[in-house]
Amino acid sequence: MTLDFATLDTLRSYHPAWRLLRSDHAPLLASFLHRVFVAPNVRLMAAADLAEALEDELYALRLHLGESAFPKLALEYLNDWAAPDKGWLRKFYRPGTDEAQFDLTPATEKAIAWLAQLNERQFVGTESRMLTLFDLLKQMSEGSEADPAKRIAELHKKRDDIDAEIARVLAGDLPLLDDTALKDRFQQFMHGARELLTDFREVEHNFRQLDRRVRERIALWEGSKGALLEDIMGERDAIADSDQGKSFRAFWDFLLSSRRQEELTELLDRVLALPAVTELKPDSRTRRVHYDWMEAGEHTQRTVAALSQQLRRFLDDQAWLENRRIMDILHGIESKALALRDAPPTGNVMEMAEARAAIELPLERPLFTPASKPVIADLALQAGDEDIDPAKLFDQVVVDTARLSRHIRHALQGQAQVTLSALVSSQPLQQGLAELVAYLQLGTEAFSTIVDEETSEPIHWQALTSDGQEITRSARLPRVIFMR
DSSP states (O other): OOOOHHHHHHHHHHOHHHHHHHSTTHHHHHHHHIIIIITTTOOOEEHHHHHHHHHHHHHHHHHHHOTTSSOSOHHHHHHHHTSTTTOSEEEEEOTTOOSEEEEEOHHHHHHHHHHHTTSOOSOOOOHHHHHHHHHHHHHHHHHTOOOHHHHHHHHHHHHHHHHHHHHHHHTTOOOOOOHHHHHHHHHHHHHHHHHHHHHHHHHHHHHHHHHHHHHHHHHHOOSOHHHHHHHHHHHHHHHHTSHHHHHHHHHHHHHHOHHHHHHHHHHHHHHHTSHHHHHTOOOGGGGGHHHHHHHHHHHHHHHHHHHHHHHHHHHHHHHHHHHHHHHHHHHHHHHHHHHHHHSOOSSOSOOOOOOOOOOOOGGGSOOOOOOOOOOOOOOOOOOOOOOOOGGGGGOOOOOOHHHHHHHHHHHHHSSSEEEHHHHHHHSOOSSTHHHHHHHHHHHHHTSEEEEEEEEEEEEEEEEEOTTSOEEEEEEEEEEEEEEO
């Protein structure tokens, strides 16, 4: 984007982030929304809860600034901030509910992030950023090299460097990062982690914009439905195959790996325990920043799924309206035909094309196929002599899902996540496959779960055969992880 006068003047007048910085309520807006949404990584908040939090904020400000400061109610301020001419909050209603929900817009989060950068830092580190840029250039250069000989030479060079470093460490030369280098790299890590959470909200906003454009196209479409669906699906595939879509999918696959999660947790614990990092007094949420990434990514995925469902319902409504219009036309034709039956008009009522004979060659006619007649045996029904217990018809297996939910919650009290195999190992299945399916149903309805498709786990349980013998049955399914 070129920063000429016309572009900047347009941004100053219409961009929500710039309008927020020029607003008289900018200090209240930035401080309150940062405390409620950005700092705790909250994606959605009900109108009643957000209004209550803002009312407490306004009450504290009026004690210091006087009763005349911020005279309106909290809900009035929220509705004003969510107005189309402001665009600082997004107000919407979830399907099936009548309570309004609020969320930050990407422009507001960008403005808050820019304000956070105005604070004076303890020091400005440049070494880690320079090394990061250098590594990025090396990755691009090596990743685009098509000559096998050069790739092999570069790999040999890396191997020689690693061997030389191993030899130095064995000789007692163990280079360590000083406190300044550790602080520099940790500040860069925190800045990148916060920017990543901001990117999730912008990706979600882009998907909502796509859904809005598709709805407008459906409402104004005048061609065939097949061409419309082809156009819509083509645009959705273009979004999924775009650079943004591919990058998000690669990030999501990387984060869903349980091995990567454990590695990130271990690295964060080791880094946060360093004395140089402890001096910076990092936020308490830093230890679970990768779980914040996962929650933000899951929210984006749920938003895309909800938009797809709404689009499907919107297309169904359009089809119903088209069918109703056709029926109205047919009813109109019938009513006019009945009106003409008793009082036919003089002259020609309708003109038809000249009738002509339909030519059908003899060899084009299908051969005669006789209809098959079923043969019903004339047998007399006889009553059976076996004594069958009718109670077997009412012998149903009922799984106690409340007991399974208590078991999952008890396991998550001492740890952030637990696998399905660990739950079954600590409390074996009592009702076999039905209880295993109940666990999977609870994972989709009552708990937050992650499915690792790359790793499969066997689940074993004991069962009884028809003759009363005890056998071991097993099922192999992808690793299911229940999260707190």
